[in-house]
Amino acid sequence: MPNKLNTNPSQNLHSQAPANTMILGEHSVVYGHPALACAVDQYVHIYWQTRQDTAIHIYSALGEHHTQTDNITAHPKLKFVIKALQAFQDDLPCGLDIRIESEFSSTIGLGSSAAVLAAMLSGLNNLCQTQYNLIDLFHIGHKIIVDIQGRGSGTDLAASLAGGAIYFQPKTEKHPLVNIQKLDIQLPLILVYSGYKTPTSEVLKQVATQWQDKPNELAMLYRSMEKETRTAFKALTEENMQGFYSTCNSYQQLMTDLGVNDETLQNIINSLNSCQSIHTAKISGSGLGDCILGIGNLKSCPTQVENSLSNYQQISIDISATGAVTETV
Structure with a gap:
């Protein structure tokens, strides 16, 4: 030393x-x-x-x-x-x-x-x-x-x-x-914090318990996630933004299928998706709380949606x- x-x-x-x-x-x-x-x-x-x-x-x-x-x-x-x-x-x-x-x-x-x-x-x-x-x-x-x-x-x-x-x-x-x-x-991003978190380790345990009798179905779900991620990567490299947003929507459905979505998160996703200036919205992270990621901004949101989202901590960020x-x- x-x-x-x-x-x-x-x-x-x-x-x-x-x-x-x-x-x-x-x-x-x-x-x-x-x-x-x-x-x-x-x-x-x-x-x-x-x-x-x-x-x-x-x-x-x-x-x-x-x-x-x-x-x-x-x-x-x-x-x-x-x-x-x-x-x-x-x-x-x-x-x-x-x-x-x-x-x-x-x-x-x-x-x-x-x-x-x-x-x-x-x-x-x-x-x-x-x-x-x-x-x-x-x-x-x-x-x-x-x-x-x-x-x-x-x-x-x-x-x-x-x-x-x-x-x-x-x-x-x-x-x-x-x-x-x-x-x-470059993507304009917005994160909306649900107000609570479930530790990632706890989410992983819950998923393991929920799917313990269906290991083949779980493996297929993860392979579907892999496919969407690879498709999104290809879309980004080809500057096919609509294709990229579509894969984000598909991945969010897979997160719901996995069991890590909940009512609060879905309400935030629905609110963001009703804004014309948001291209896609999905869970960012392990789920059951934490953040929703929106790609876009909140410039074109109905007043009712603005009021709904104002209940949550938000942060607008760039890459x-x-x-x-x-x-x-």
Whole structure:
């Protein structure tokens, strides 16, 4: 392990990573099928200052933590931050002051944990001069996600690391290499938060219980999801937007068939679909709460619909072409 006493002048860095949202591939991606996701223009910022000693001081709205480079201790609300530091522990050149800020609330479904992790990985890769590429950083981060959550495809991490809209193929027996393919598209997006969430792990358990006597039917449903995701990807590459919107509608029906839609989510979808300026609306994420993704804007909505949607937290966002980056300040 290198000497952590830094005799160089203090170095200041700024890392930022975009939030993210799923477009297609929810549920099926957990079982090795592809997904479409995107980075969006809300950001996590991390400010780094190197120290002359071996102390690590972390400041965040979620918590404050003080530890040492040779023994990086855990913190219950900073799990992704600590795991990232531990992954780079052998290469840390010195102690650090780390300040984490976010432009968005962790309550709305913008993949805040993955954005924080992406910004941490970018900053540590720079500080430690490890020169890992996008796929290397994804593998380090995906291991951290699985360590903390027990499972997870890492689609959200891939989007926050890469930026833009991405087609993501997780590693499987059939696909031994992870594929993160960027798409040069811009889509106006709106997220409407239902006001409640069911943890993804709980949703997955409910799905498993509901389908435990119908494994073949469930596998067929996931294959249908894969087909719609691939069709949507092809439509986007051909700039066939009507075809893309149609596959989003089809995927939403598959989410309903899976059992992860509910009355509140469907009411939001119906409201969005009655706006002429919304092209399609669907669940974004695992379902049974959290967010509905609308593609378009709310400029042409009936007054009654505007009033109905005003009961929910909304955020209008655009795709962020930039992924996780770090610069000297």
